[in-house]
Structures are given as C-alpha cells and as structure tokens.
Amino acid sequence: MTNETIFMNRELSWLKFNERVLEEAESEKNPLCERLTFASIYQSNLDEFFMVRVGSLIDQMIVSKNVKDNKTGMTAKEQIQAILARVAKLNRRKDTVYENLMDEVAQAGIRLVDFRKIGKKEGKYLEQYFDAEIAPLISPIVVGKRQPFPFLKNKGIYAVVVLEKKNGKEKLGIIPCNSGVFPRLVQVPAEEETYMLAEELILHFISKVFKGYFVKAKSLIRVTRNADIDADALYDEDLDYRDFMEGIIKKRKRLLPVRVEFSRELDGDIVDKICEYLDLDGKYVFRGSSPLDLSFVFQIQDSLRNHPELFYEKRVPQKSTQIDSKRSILEQIKEKDKLLSYPYESIRPFLDMLSEAANDDEVVSIKMTLYRVAKQSKVVEALIDAAENGKDVLVLVELKARFDEENNIEWSRRLEEAGCTVIYGLDGYKVHSKLCLITKKTNGKIEYYTQIGTGNYNEKTARLYTDLSLMTYDQEIGEEAAAIFQALFMGETVQVSKKLLVAPNCLQNRLLDMIEEEICHAKRGEEAYIGVKMNSLTDKKLMDKLIEASQAGVEIELIVRGICCLIPGVEGYTENIRVISIVGRFLEHSRIYIFGKEERQKIYIASADWMTRNTVHRVEVAAPVEDPDLKLRLNEMFITMLSDNVQARELKSNGKYTRLQPGEEAPLNSQEFFYESAYEALESQEKNKTILQ
Known part of the structure; x- marks a missing residue:
C-alpha cells in the first residue's frame, strides 16, 4: 500500500473543492443569479490559490528541489505540473459554464x-x-x-x-x-x-x-x-x-x-x-474565452433584483429562542450556557453582551482577539464604547490576517485612539482563536463570562458563513481564558490547559489522546466513535492516528468542506472512515469535534481546522460544550449534516467526490433545514407567549 492510495495532495484536494464550487455554478437547481455568484467565487478562489499556494510552491522550488509533500511524496515541481494541468481543464469548463449562464441572463x-x-x-x-x-x-x-x-x-x-x-x-x-x-x-x-x-x-x-x-x-x-x-x-x-x-x-x-x-x-x-x-515561465500562461475578471456579475445581479425567482429565497437570521432580549444577557449566561448558530440565528445577543458589558459598572475589563472584522464593525464600536466608559479593554488585533491587514491596521488605530490597549499578535504564530473574556467584580468577587467561537467577529460574514458561538459562565473556562490572554500580552503561549484545547501546545496532543482513548474502547469491543466537522484536514499526525483508529474498528465520520488529504474507504486502512463535503448557499465554517457516544461523549467547538498550520503554527482555542441541552443540539446538527442528500458530496476510496442523491428518503438540504428550524422555533415561542398572555 502506497501513500498515494491513502493520502491526497493538499493542492489537488483544494482544486477538487473549487471544482465543487464550479459545479454549483453549473447546477440548474440553483437560481440563475446565485449561479453567477458561484462562477465569480470559483474565479476569485483560484486567484487567491495562485497568489498564495502556487506562489509558495514556486518559492519552494527555487530554494530546494528535494523538498517533498509529506503525504504523497510529490516535489514542488511535480505539484505545480499537476496543478497547471488540472486548472487548464477546470478553466475550459468554467468558460462553458460562463457562456451558458450569459445565454440565460440574455433570456x-x-x-x-x-x-x-x-x-x-x-x-x-x-x-x-x-x-x-x-x-x-x-x-x-x-x-x-x-x-x-x-x-x-x-x-x-x-x-x-x-x-x-x-x-x-x-x-x-x-x-x-x-x-x-x-x-x-x-x-x-x-x-x-x-x-x-x-x-x-x-x-x-x-x-x-x-x-x-x-x-x-x-x-x-x-x-x-x-x-x-x-x-x-x-x-x-x-x-x-x-x-x-x-x-x-x-x-x-x-x-x-x-x-x-x-x-x-x-x-x-x-x-x-x-x-x-x-x-x-511560459507554462504559467492561460488562455480563455470568458472575461478575465467576473466580478462585474454582481452589477448584473443588481439589474435583475426585480426577478426574485432568479435569487435564493430571502432569509433573515432569527432571534435565538434561548435568550430573552428584555433581560440582562449576562444574567442569562450566568443561569445557563448559550450557543448561537450562525447564520440561522442572529449575532445580536453577542453584540448585546458586549454593549451591556461596556455599560455595566461592575465590569472591569473586556479582553478579545480580533482576526477579521467588518469594515463597519459594531463589535469594535462596542469595545471603543467600553474604553471610553473607563473599562480596561485589551485587544489582540492579528495584523497578519492575509488580505485583511489594511482593515485591521485601521481598526487598531481607532482602538488605540479610544484608549484600548492593543497588541499585534506573536512572533512566529498567527492568533486565529475567537476568544472574548468579560471580567466583573461583584461584591469583591471576580466573575468571568467567556465567549468562544468558530468564526470571526464579523457581522457581515455572520449572515453568510455557518459558525457557532458559545457564551458561558463556567469559571474554570474563564480562568483558562484569562491565562491565555495573560500569556498573549506577555508575548507567550500557554503551556498547559485543562478544559480548553489551546494550540500550539495543548491542542494536537490532546486530540491525539482522545483518538487513542477511542482506540482503546474499540479494542475492548466497546462502542467507539469520532465525528469531526472542519474546513480542511491536512495534519499528518492526526490523519495517521485516524487511520490507526479505523484499523482498530472506531467508527469515524468527517464533514470536511474543503481540503481533505485523507482518502476514506481504503480496505485495511480507512474502511471505517466516511468523508462528506457540503458546499451550498452558505460557506460551511464551523468546527465541531465529537469523541465517544452517550454518557462518556465529549463535544468541542473550535476555531481550528485539523491542519498543521492550525494545530502547530497558530494560537487556536477549542471549548468543551458541557450543557446537556447544547450537546444534544450539536449532536442533532451533526447527524442532520451527515444526512444531507442535496448539497453533500461523499469522498470515495478512488479519491473522487460523488454528489449524494435522495433515494427513498426525502430530499434534505441541511442548511435549509437549519433555517426552517430557526424560523419554526421562534414562531412556536411567540405563539406560546401569546397563549400565556
């Protein structure tokens, strides 16, 4: 058995992801204007891929001809050759898609x-x-x-x-x-x-x-x-x-x-x-029949706004039924953990939490990591209000967030001018964690309110990306969050953590330990399970451990939107692993880690993908979800996504993705299901309020 049978090259796997985006531009199930969007996304994705990934490979090829991909053994030159051949084919397909789309636009x-x-x-x-x-x-x-x-x-x-x-x-x-x-x-x-x-x-x-x-x-x-x-x-x-x-x-x-x-x-x-x-070099030359930049399609969409049938049905993030907007959000978090699911639920409760903290006399400090924020950011405005109200506001703004540097530089200036303490990340590590800590002093007692998320503090993307946001009064988590911020502001990383999984020192090793725990259960003949949702899977150590778990009989289900370097279903190695990818209306961005089932089950939400850049080269945080109701909710969400037979593709043992089709079951689009559920939950709650009145 060769590595090529079990592993897929990272760059070629990414091109398969972008091919899935192109398929959405092709699919007549999608409204015309949304297909135009997917075509434009395909092109802008490819631009960034060449700027970053191909650029890196060219640099690598110049520095050393002997460096090889640790999964497939391909050299940089071999990877570039394979990339250029594949892109040429995909671009010909894009030209055909574009021509067909413009015929429909004319109609x-x-x-x-x-x-x-x-x-x-x-x-x-x-x-x-x-x-x-x-x-x-x-x-x-x-x-x-x-x-x-x-x-x-x-x-x-x-x-x-x-x-x-x-x-x-x-x-x-x-x-x-x-x-x-x-x-x-x-x-x-x-x-x-x-x-x-x-x-x-x-x-x-x-x-x-x-x-x-x-x-x-x-x-x-x-x-x-x-x-x-x-x-x-x-x-x-x-x-x-x-x-x-x-x-x-x-x-x-x-x-x-x-x-x-x-x-x-x-x-x-x-x-x-x-x-x-x-x-x-001439090998980097491409010729095509479609326009060199498709961003103009958004102007065409604006001209078609009077044709609602050409767009997705309008959806608005719903109020969370967990939260009473008339009561203190901090008091509600103190009573019970809250979990928001974007874009199905509104980011408003989190913004309200920041606003309340900014104006609460008992709040002494707000600490936060910022990676990508909106150009008109209510999050940052709340932090500025807090500083102007005399709170101690400490913000880590990651200036190395690629292609968002200029926006982050501008916000860092605004924060400093308002009196916030701002630092710009760590030497050698990007700070990618989504962590917010509010500290109160009530009757001489310190209280922590912690928010941990899977996505950026960005009101715009909270309507477009699927993400999770946990708000908790758990004091152990609060103490560990405080330790993380203390280390960051000292220019260091935490070496030890108990509840939180914190990269670069205490995430990969803890994940390996939890996979090993499932292996031990499987070897004893007990039920063993691992379920992970992430954007990308490239970490060789974690993949090797997943192979070991599969060989031991652990059931493994992976929802990987983008790059997946592990090929499932290979007899003797990965036959107990299933991989699906969901590409649809919203960008799948949440990360969920599940280990075990029933009473011994552990569930985390995280900012980290299972990529070496996340597990080893960034500061990331994964938080346990311990509230029984929230654990049940995450389990149900995970099962629903695994059951998607409209927007999901399954990665087969031959390295190809196959779109799942409804058989005897009813069609299930998980993203639409979650939105419908959010609408129905709020409607039901409003009806019950009316009855009680």
Whole structure:
C-alpha cells in the first residue's frame, strides 16, 4: 500500500473543492443569479490559490528541489505540473459554464455583448462613447528604449497590442483597462438592457489610440502576483509593527507574477516576449474565452433584483429562542450556557453582551482577539464604547490576517485612539482563536463570562458563513481564558490547559489522546466513535492516528468542506472512515469535534481546522460544550449534516467526490433545514407567549 492510495495532495484536494464550487455554478437547481455568484467565487478562489499556494510552491522550488509533500511524496515541481494541468481543464469548463449562464441572463432580459453581436447604430454610439468618455482617461504606453515595459498591477486588466511601424518594426503597446476612472460595464442604448465590458471597448478601438501604427494582433491580459510573503522572517524588532505591516502590504503588491491570462490567441513569440518582460515561465500562461475578471456579475445581479425567482429565497437570521432580549444577557449566561448558530440565528445577543458589558459598572475589563472584522464593525464600536466608559479593554488585533491587514491596521488605530490597549499578535504564530473574556467584580468577587467561537467577529460574514458561538459562565473556562490572554500580552503561549484545547501546545496532543482513548474502547469491543466537522484536514499526525483508529474498528465520520488529504474507504486502512463535503448557499465554517457516544461523549467547538498550520503554527482555542441541552443540539446538527442528500458530496476510496442523491428518503438540504428550524422555533415561542398572555 502506497501513500498515494491513502493520502491526497493538499493542492489537488483544494482544486477538487473549487471544482465543487464550479459545479454549483453549473447546477440548474440553483437560481440563475446565485449561479453567477458561484462562477465569480470559483474565479476569485483560484486567484487567491495562485497568489498564495502556487506562489509558495514556486518559492519552494527555487530554494530546494528535494523538498517533498509529506503525504504523497510529490516535489514542488511535480505539484505545480499537476496543478497547471488540472486548472487548464477546470478553466475550459468554467468558460462553458460562463457562456451558458450569459445565454440565460440574455433570456432574463440583459445582454452582455461584444462587437459581433451589435448593429451599426449601437457600434456608432459605442465609438462616440469611447471617444468622449474613455479615450481622454486612458494612459497608453509604447514599450521601447525610453519606455520600459510597465509594472502590471496584480489582477489588473490590460489591453496589449502588437504594433507595426511603416518600416516593419514591431513594438508592444499597453493600456490599463480597469483603473477605476470609468465604469467597467458600459450601457448600450437598445430595446433590451444591454452592456459591454469597458476592456472590450478599448480593445476594439485600440487603433484609434495608437495612431501611426498598424495593429497586427491584440489581446487582454491579466497578471496574478505572488502574495506568499513571510512577515515574521522579515521583521526587524526596531520597527513599529504596524508600520512594518503597512510596508509588507506595499511589498506584496510588487512581488513576481505567478500567472498571466490572455483573452485572445497571440503568436507564440509575442507571448514569450511578454513572459520575458514579466520574468515568468511560459507554462504559467492561460488562455480563455470568458472575461478575465467576473466580478462585474454582481452589477448584473443588481439589474435583475426585480426577478426574485432568479435569487435564493430571502432569509433573515432569527432571534435565538434561548435568550430573552428584555433581560440582562449576562444574567442569562450566568443561569445557563448559550450557543448561537450562525447564520440561522442572529449575532445580536453577542453584540448585546458586549454593549451591556461596556455599560455595566461592575465590569472591569473586556479582553478579545480580533482576526477579521467588518469594515463597519459594531463589535469594535462596542469595545471603543467600553474604553471610553473607563473599562480596561485589551485587544489582540492579528495584523497578519492575509488580505485583511489594511482593515485591521485601521481598526487598531481607532482602538488605540479610544484608549484600548492593543497588541499585534506573536512572533512566529498567527492568533486565529475567537476568544472574548468579560471580567466583573461583584461584591469583591471576580466573575468571568467567556465567549468562544468558530468564526470571526464579523457581522457581515455572520449572515453568510455557518459558525457557532458559545457564551458561558463556567469559571474554570474563564480562568483558562484569562491565562491565555495573560500569556498573549506577555508575548507567550500557554503551556498547559485543562478544559480548553489551546494550540500550539495543548491542542494536537490532546486530540491525539482522545483518538487513542477511542482506540482503546474499540479494542475492548466497546462502542467507539469520532465525528469531526472542519474546513480542511491536512495534519499528518492526526490523519495517521485516524487511520490507526479505523484499523482498530472506531467508527469515524468527517464533514470536511474543503481540503481533505485523507482518502476514506481504503480496505485495511480507512474502511471505517466516511468523508462528506457540503458546499451550498452558505460557506460551511464551523468546527465541531465529537469523541465517544452517550454518557462518556465529549463535544468541542473550535476555531481550528485539523491542519498543521492550525494545530502547530497558530494560537487556536477549542471549548468543551458541557450543557446537556447544547450537546444534544450539536449532536442533532451533526447527524442532520451527515444526512444531507442535496448539497453533500461523499469522498470515495478512488479519491473522487460523488454528489449524494435522495433515494427513498426525502430530499434534505441541511442548511435549509437549519433555517426552517430557526424560523419554526421562534414562531412556536411567540405563539406560546401569546397563549400565556
């Protein structure tokens, strides 16, 4: 048995996840406008994958040709070759999906056209529009001795043209097409609502810009740049960390390209010349027929808002039936633990908890970790209010949260200006935990109220991502949370914890211990069970232990939305492991760990996936859910997700995902089920209140 039979390469597994996103764009079960969203997500996901993962592999290949993936033994070069081949196939499929979607958009009354699909009258209007609205604002460049090849911005769209002078000499001309000074979608006067992309308009009339030249060939191009930059390795302790991270953001924008996309076929020697200018190997060149950036589809969606059937049914996060909005939220948490399930339930009780704490005379401090927050953050506003009310507010803002650095830098300034104490994470570790600690002093006694979550403190994503938020008065958990914050503010990590599982020192080892415990039960002939929901599974130590558990007869059920490097159902190794992935309307983001069943069952919710980056290289927190009602609820949620036969795919022993279909059972979309349940629970509670009145 080889590793290739039991394990899947991380990067290729991620591409399978993005393929599942593309399948949602293909699926006619989804409304048209939502399929457009999935197509755009597929593309933006792939952009980030090249910027981060392919960028990292290229760096690795330069540093050492001998470094191999610890699961499949593939070198960086072999991984890149496999990635490029797979992406080429997926992109051809994306082009077909896009073409079909735009045909349906046209049937809905909106046309996106090029010059092959318009008449003379429309063409004349567009030429006049180009002359008046675009030509004065563009900045053409002819590459030559006095004008070097320009810097092409990451993900920017450029028109590239091969120009010939009368003497036969060729030059390259370049025009930036999405500088933001003119709209991307240009409306064309017609009976139906009709648009053309500005870059197509520029490309068509490009000969009017480069007068005195003959246009031999032209194409739109888009460059993706490496964004994998190790901030810790570059940090100089003499620098202010916030200023340093602002420099890192600027540096990242100028890293080397890792991909270039063309919208048209150009002669090989021209493509080679452009790659030479970009210092990019030709194997990273992609050609496609769909637009180079699909973000414009959201504007098309806005034009179709009067067609509700083209969108998902509107859903609003519901009030939690666990909480009485007329009473003190802190008092209710003191009486009984609360568990919120986003987006089905509203984030409001958590915001109310922060607001109440900010104005409670007995609250002495609020401590919190922030990883990704909304641009207009009510969470941060509550912390600012608390500081202005004289509370001791200590906030760890993780400035290394990739692609959110600028937003976090801005909020850190606002927090400091309000009087909060702000630190920026640890050397060598990202702080990814979702932890909030409110400390009260009542009649001389210290009381802790702790919130532990699986997702970011972000009101926007709380409506789009599935996450869990536990609010507890458990004083042992509060004391451990206080120890975590004390360590963080000393620039350290906790070495020991009892109730909480805390990476990097007390999470992976505790998980291994709990898996071993299930192995021992199985070997004694007792019922043994492991159930885990997470975003990704790549940690080799944990996977090896799961294989050992499967071989011992432990029943293992995994719900892994994205990367899964462990292949289930392989006889003699993983035949007792089942893996499903749910990709649907909401991004599955919650993490749940279940060990054992019945009276000895342990359940945790966590910020950590089972990835080495989470278990070893980040500060993460998993919290036990001990309230019997909440344990029952999590069990029921887990079983419901395992029973999903609409949005779930099952990973088979051949490494392929198969969409589950309703058999004799009724169709079950777990996300829709949870929303319906939230609506029904609130409706039932309101009815009971009316009856009692």
